[in-house]
Amino acid sequence: MSLPHAILTALLEKPSSGLELTRRFDRSIGYFWSATHQQIYRELGRLETDGLIRALPAEQPSRGQKKSYEVLPAGRDELARWTAASQDPKPHRDPLLLRLRAAAVVGTAGLEADLRRHLQLHERQLAEYREIEERDFPPGRDGTGDRLRHLVLRAGIDLETFWTQWLRRALEDFPGPPEG
């Protein structure tokens, strides 16, 4: 149950409409908690009903009209509560590793191309993270908030680094040596 809290965090950083949130989820926040606009609108409705956020007054709050939300005190409290609460790490689910395991049984035919594609995607993501780091976190200037946000970004960078290295290694000892 993290989506509402992801939205609360985003709204605290900056009050936004559903579409603006969607765009921010496609960038920074979505890097470790993705969501579609349908999920976001549904959740905004719930959060408003529950009194954790409220719509900012607008001229014509009808369809096809921007509707911005801000976080209420109850929402901030709930986010603080959730952040401090102990949570067990959820088990991983990785289809790519599963496919490698399956390939150990039914053969590797057709897998290599997709591994190369994944490598490219991870390289691209890594480059994007590095750009963000250069732009948003130059040396010096470190508030607590900045330090934490930088830490989160470093996790992204390190994870993508892991994947690119692992995929390169996989591709190395993968199709070259003849099947045995």
Place this chain on the structure above:
Amino acid sequence: MSLPHAILTALLEKPSSGLELTRRFDRSIGYFWSATHQQIYRELGRLETDGLIRALPAEQPSRGQKKSYEVLPAGRDELARWTAASQDPKPHRDPLLLRLRAAAVVGTAGLEADLRRHLQLHERQLAEYREIEERDFPPGRDGTGDRLRHLVLRAGIDLETFWTQWLRRALEDFPGPPEG
């Protein structure tokens, strides 16, 4: 839609009953594709209906009686097809990173203890992986299947290594420096 393929892989490695599968999912396969026994029984039913697996004949195929399954040719074909098919990487969802991001806004109170707990859990998992590596993949002896399975295990080891390092770094520059 990976659970059926995880089950097919497991059954090809060794025909098993629902409970045996559940136990194997708690160990090796479940490290990157976890599943509860309820999911497994439900999926076994579907796979049997679809003609991808079949129950091995037993004396008393009733309730409270072991029922083993084996993969049929159609099941092997489906697994090979799925393994070779191109798949897009699913976006990550990581509540812990999200919590750090939230903490950048609402404060870090109460977070440190849970980070330490996560660190311990990852250290334990890493130790377990290393044991498995020592036991199952001693130097030399490398069939294609072994090589791939070792590669998958290495992914697990490297990921846990990343998490332990990242959490240690987080804890370092986290509670020590006074809030500012």
Place this chain on the structure above:
DNA sequence: TCACCTTGTGCAACTAGTTGCATAAACAGT
């Protein structure tokens, strides 16, 4: 022989996330 524990199988309801589509206003070109 009754009470309890373990092993093994399974259903039903719920929660979270995805996919597909509908609606409406504003604007741009023709």
Place this chain on the structure above:
DNA sequence: ACTGTTTATGCAACTAGTTGCACAAGGTGA
């Protein structure tokens, strides 16, 4: 005026995964 595109909001149905519970057989000990 009409056609199409972009911006913006939202519902409904579906899929996958989780949680809670039930049922049955066999063994153990009191």
